[in-house]
Amino acid sequence: MKMTIAKVLICLLCFIALVYAQPSPDLATMNALRDSLKFGKDFSWTGPDPCKWSGVQCDTSNRITRIQIGNKGISGTLTSDLNTLSSLTVFEVMGNMLTGALPSLAGLTALETIYAHDNSFTSISVDIFTGLTSLQHVFLDDNPFSPWEIPMSLKSATSLVDFSAANCSLSGKIPEFLGGQTFPSLQKLRLSSNSLSGELPLSFADSPVQTLLLNGQKQKLNGSISVLQNMTSLTEVSLQANAFSGPLPDMSRLVSLTKFNVRENQLTGLVPSSFTELQSLAVVNLTNNLLQGSTPTFKAKNIATDITPRLNSFCLDSPGVPCDPRVNILLSIAEAFGYPVRFAQSWKGNDPCSSKNIWVGITCTGDDITVINFKGMGLNGAISPRFADLTSLRVINLSQNNLTGVIPQELTKLSSLTTLDVSNNQLYGKVPVFGPNVLITTGNPDLGKDGPGHASGSFGSNAGKVVGSVFGVVLGLLLIGLIVFLVVKKRKLNRKKYPQKHSGEEDALKITIDNLCAGGSESGSNGLLVEAENPVKSIQELREATDNFNEKNILGRGGFGIVYKGELQNGKTIAVKRMESSVISGKGLDEFKSEIAVLTKVRHRNLVRLEGYCFEGNERLLVYEYMPQGTLSSHILHWQEEGLKPLEWSRRLIIATDVAKGVEYLHSQAQQSFIHRDLKSTNILLGDDMRARVADFGLVRLAPEGTQSVETKIAGTFGYLAPEYAVTGRVTTKVDVYSFGVILMELLTGRKALDIKRSEEDVHLATWFRRMFINRDSFHKAIDATIETNEETLRSINKVAELASHCSAREPHQRPDMSHVANVLASLLDQWKPDEDIYGIDYDTPPPLLEMIERTNNDSSFFGDNSMTSIPSRPRQIDNTFQSGQGR
Numbered sequence: 001m002k003m004t005i006a007k008v009l010i011c012l013l014c015f016i017a018l019v020y021a022q023p024s025p026d027l028a029t030m031n032a033l034r035d036s037l038k039f040g041k042d043f044s045w046t047g048p049d050p051c052k053w054s055g056v057q058c059d060t061s062n063r064i065t066r067i068q069i070g071n072k073g074i075s076g077t078l079t080s081d082l083n084t085l086s087s088l089t090v091f092e093v094m095g096n097m098l099t100g101a102l103p104s105l106a107g108l109t110a111l112e113t114i115y116a117h118d119n120s121f122t123s124i125s126v127d128i129f130t131g132l133t134s135l136q137h138v139f140l141d142d143n144p145f146s147p148w149e150i151p152m153s154l155k156s157a158t159s160l161v162d163f164s165a166a167n168c169s170l171s172g173k174i175p176e177f178l179g180g181q182t183f184p185s186l187q188k189l190r191l192s193s194n195s196l197s198g199e200l201p202l203s204f205a206d207s208p209v210q211t212l213l214l215n216g217q218k219q220k221l222n223g224s225i226s227v228l229q230n231m232t233s234l235t236e237v238s239l240q241a242n243a244f245s246g247p248l249p250d251m252s253r254l255v256s257l258t259k260f261n262v263r264e265n266q267l268t269g270l271v272p273s274s275f276t277e278l279q280s281l282a283v284v285n286l287t288n289n290l291l292q293g294s295t296p297t298f299k300a301k302n303i304a305t306d307i308t309p310r311l312n313s314f315c316l317d318s319p320g321v322p323c324d325p326r327v328n329i330l331l332s333i334a335e336a337f338g339y340p341v342r343f344a345q346s347w348k349g350n351d352p353c354s355s356k357n358i359w360v361g362i363t364c365t366g367d368d369i370t371v372i373n374f375k376g377m378g379l380n381g382a383i384s385p386r387f388a389d390l391t392s393l394r395v396i397n398l399s400q401n402n403l404t405g406v407i408p409q410e411l412t413k414l415s416s417l418t419t420l421d422v423s424n425n426q427l428y429g430k431v432p433v434f435g436p437n438v439l440i441t442t443g444n445p446d447l448g449k450d451g452p453g454h455a456s457g458s459f460g461s462n463a464g465k466v467v468g469s470v471f472g473v474v475l476g477l478l479l480i481g482l483i484v485f486l487v488v489k490k491r492k493l494n495r496k497k498y499p500q501k502h503s504g505e506e507d508a509l510k511i512t513i514d515n516l517c518a519g520g521s522e523s524g525s526n527g528l529l530v531e532a533e534n535p536v537k538s539i540q541e542l543r544e545a546t547d548n549f550n551e552k553n554i555l556g557r558g559g560f561g562i563v564y565k566g567e568l569q570n571g572k573t574i575a576v577k578r579m580e581s582s583v584i585s586g587k588g589l590d591e592f593k594s595e596i597a598v599l600t601k602v603r604h605r606n607l608v609r610l611e612g613y614c615f616e617g618n619e620r621l622l623v624y625e626y627m628p629q630g631t632l633s634s635h636i637l638h639w640q641e642e643g644l645k646p647l648e649w650s651r652r653l654i655i656a657t658d659v660a661k662g663v664e665y666l667h668s669q670a671q672q673s674f675i676h677r678d679l680k681s682t683n684i685l686l687g688d689d690m691r692a693r694v695a696d697f698g699l700v701r702l703a704p705e706g707t708q709s710v711e712t713k714i715a716g717t718f719g720y721l722a723p724e725y726a727v728t729g730r731v732t733t734k735v736d737v738y739s740f741g742v743i744l745m746e747l748l749t750g751r752k753a754l755d756i757k758r759s760e761e762d763v764h765l766a767t768w769f770r771r772m773f774i775n776r777d778s779f780h781k782a783i784d785a786t787i788e789t790n791e792e793t794l795r796s797i798n799k800v801a802e803l804a805s806h807c808s809a810r811e812p813h814q815r816p817d818m819s820h821v822a823n824v825l826a827s828l829l830d831q832w833k834p835d836e837d838i839y840g841i842d843y844d845t846p847p848p849l850l851e852m853i854e855r856t857n858n859d860s861s862f863f864g865d866n867s868m869t870s871i872p873s874r875p876r877q878i879d880n881t882f883q884s885g886q887g888r
């Protein structure tokens, strides 16, 4: 009987268990998750109850609380409904090979931890963090997400302690909400190795964050780091490899700071004692900035520092040695302007009056600073009273800046001062009394008033300034144009007065069009086509091919003609250069003929080849094979606007070698020695195989015998002109070597030969490049950021950079021959054979025959397509050819 009762009781319990032991409500979600994961050998989820799966934990009601399957060799994807696991507190999937999206976890209010780092996730849901009010630890590092920004949904994760998202394609700005208001518990913020841009948010000021790692944003984070002064909990900071500028702030409140790394930025100014005196410091890296003043010494014991005076702008290398008093005064003056980068770059060493090392804006008489000329330098800030300490000053010109504040009374003490020009600024306040005619104050609307004007007033004057400075630039360009024009004109006059020896080489390039025209007289004649595979029979055929020279077929404009794309009836694509009717009457014909003459004499796989030409009436047409990939300049200078991919280094090296070989042939291997005179990246064309051909032979001349030079009309393009040629008009093959050096610099840096948008001393690529090339670190900054570098590429890049400098040496005799250049480049290609799979090219296969297209490209021309060009833009007179290099 007892037994029976026991049995009944057991049965009853079983029944109750059956009724109440419901399967986990998360069963469906977990089953789906299991099905979308791919487990390796050593780990899997088996059995019907997810609560029993390894790495999974449930609470008493069988809700999933933890999924911890990190480092288990799992691949596959995550399911999108993980946000139904509403009791989940820990989600760890790091160190696997998961792909696809990291799905939304929105609404999981219990979730505290997300470890998803070191996977292959390709995207992340923007609302992943919505409502995650318990979230404390987030690690997303090292995932190949498609570019994403720190999502707004993170705002609701107000319990956040660590947020780590390094090397995972973050872009955009650091959001303002990342400060202490939103995240009062945040200790660690690690966003290294991404593409974040913009400035540090001011909200950081009240952030309790201790570790702040923002290094390696491809030099995109910029602006001031002054907000650090209020981040008093900081223990470790890395801002390496960004573009932060301005001075180090007062650090006296950062009493826990141990590691401080700001290498490779543009920080300027003095290293403040509030920093050097911090006792907590253990590691300090300041290398490769523009820090000024004396080289710092630090108080803390056992500190490791990496300061490298040579890679900063300290006055002396020895730590702790004070600067020359003149340097200190100038630095105080610069301080009032916020330590401009431009001064920090130029003011090197301890002698502002050094003859070797000119300090921008400073002029001396002997060892005395007598003139300070900072006009139009875009300065902000105020006029320092410390000007008064440079007692030998005679002239101070601060005009055309954006200076505010008052004119310091102290300046009246300067007894030798004859001129103080503060015109066109935003100064205000009482005007001190100077001697007669000393002070020039025009263009400061608020001077004499108590303070700066109203917003509208200052806007008005700002707008005026903008107009004014644009006007200034236009005026400047007109002036340059005028000077060049006059020089050219003068040369022409001189020529008339002193007719030069008739140089035989000009004859060699002359061509009698009549002889080449089938059909006799120029009017009504048909052109002929030499050696073309598919000879064009008539001008009519070319008209049809180009849809009657339809504008939509324009590929570009050359110096003397427009280039059209055309398709012949047999399907072959061609490029047709049509001489503009406006120049037919002029002597632009000479260039046209010269091009024909040269192109019929030279044949090389790296030079474009003419397929034929046609004349009829006023029509002058040249026919080339079509070069589908366009100009080199669009691939290295305009790839973004043109929607192209930046070129890898190996590709650039191959192109450089092609061009070098083409020019080498022109110089020394063709029947006669030719000088191209207009090498530039818009004259280098690329085929679909991305092999390069040199184009546009309109300015080619025969080279003189031996090492002699010949005086000629200057032609070519600003930025690529060798100095001796620009100044004297003397031309040798070394003129091309110089231009080729500039092209190498463009390939290395992705910067234009001339870029008038840059600051004055950076306008000319060759000059800038020489300056950057002085030391390794600044040089590395100069390398085109799109080039992926490793040790091997860097070695090759360094060699090419040396070669570029060598080619563009100031003295022609210091430049190598083109054959040397071609050999160096070819041997670099040989030494360095990149992975065929990636590059898929065979260096030794010659490119298919010829071709050419010219595209509109205004980049390389000093004057761009500005209508203000006053140099007779490529005068047609062969006698005074000065080519402004208009978009060829």
Ligand SMILES: *[C@@H]1O[C@H](CO)[C@@H](O)[C@H](O)[C@H]1NC(C)=O
Pocket: 141, 142, 143, 144, 145, 167, 168
């Ligand atoms: C960056 O993340 C990728 C995966 O997206 C990984 O392959 C690579 O090793 C990471 N780089 C570093 C330096 O950790």
Ligand SMILES: *[C@@H]1O[C@H](CO)[C@@H](O)[C@H](O)[C@H]1NC(C)=O
Pocket: 197, 198, 199, 220, 222, 223, 224
């Ligand atoms: C920071 O860089 C952006 C472009 O990314 C630029 O527009 C901005 O002017 C820069 N700010 C400073 C302070 O240099």
Ligand SMILES: *[C@@H]1O[C@H](CO)[C@@H](O)[C@H](O)[C@H]1NC(C)=O
Pocket: 202, 205, 226, 227, 228, 229, 230
């Ligand atoms: C730092 O805090 C002080 C006051 O606490 C404030 O006046 C200053 O603007 C803050 N500076 C920055 C850069 O946030």
Ligand SMILES: *[C@@H]1O[C@H](CO)[C@@H](O)[C@H](O)[C@H]1NC(C)=O
Pocket: 240, 261, 263, 283, 284, 285, 304, 305, 306
């Ligand atoms: C920073 O400087 C320390 C001390 O010289 C050095 O050990 C460390 O490698 C440097 N770190 C970087 C990123 O350069």
Ligand SMILES: *[C@@H]1O[C@H](CO)[C@@H](O)[C@H](O)[C@H]1NC(C)=O
Pocket: 375, 395, 397, 398, 399, 400, 419, 421
């Ligand atoms: C200061 O510079 C401005 C702008 O170039 C110029 O007009 C002015 O004459 C200069 N002042 C002096 C005194 O040289």
Ligand SMILES: *[C@@H]1O[C@H](CO)[C@@H](O)[C@H](O)[C@H]1NC(C)=O
Pocket: 380, 381, 402, 404, 426
């Ligand atoms: C000029 O200074 C004013 C006030 O200091 C500032 O707001 C403005 O941005 C500055 N303009 C330029 C072009 O730097």
